[in-house]
Amino acid sequence: MPNTVQEAKRYLDNAKEILREKAKKEDGxxxxxxxxxxxxxxxYTGVLVALDGLFEEKGKGRKDVGxxxxxxxxxxKKALASFVAAYSTLHLAMSYDGNTDANVSMAGIKMAESIINWVETRTAVA
Structure with missing residues (x-):
């Protein structure tokens, strides 16, 4: 299972690199x-990869947010609230809308890190 957390972190690192290297931040x-x-x-994909590992989801089929x-x-319940916030920020505001406010992106990245770290601690205990 740690390999799914590592894979999730890799997705997150890629997201940070894309913002840092390509998105060209100017005046926030x-x-x-x-x-x-x-x-x-x-x-967002990193979050889903981590959660798939936590739930030991073997299937490769597409799962909806529900x-x-x-x-x-x-x-x-607290993790659920974090996931709903991450979905709204990463998937809707960033992925779909392309919201260019750097604060939105940074908040989304922090949410993703938080969820992935939560999964990592849950799987370490299991």
């Missing part, structure tokens, strides 16, 4: 929404 705004979208998608919410609601 990223200049290219295309790279904000890519970074949001990478970070599947993750249902599983988290049975496990930890």
């Amino acid at each position: 705004l990223y200049q290219d929404p295309k790279y904000v979208k890519l970074a949001g998608h990478a970070a 599947w993750y919410k249902d599983n988290l609601s049975k496990l930890d």
Whole structure:
């Protein structure tokens, strides 16, 4: 299972690199929404990879956000709230909308880190 956490962290590192190297931050705004979208998608994918590892999801099929919410609601309400916030920020605001506000992206990255670290501590105990 640690390999899924490592893989999740790799996605997160890629998201940070995309923002740092390609999105061109100027006066608190990223200049290219295309790279904000890519970074949001990478970070959100990292969250999903970590959660798939936690739930020991073997299938490669596509799961909707409700599947993750249902599983988290049975496990930890606080983690569920974090996931809902991360979904809204990473998937909707960044990936879909390309929100160029650097504060939004940084908040999303922090949420992703928090969830991945939470998964890491849960899997270390298990």
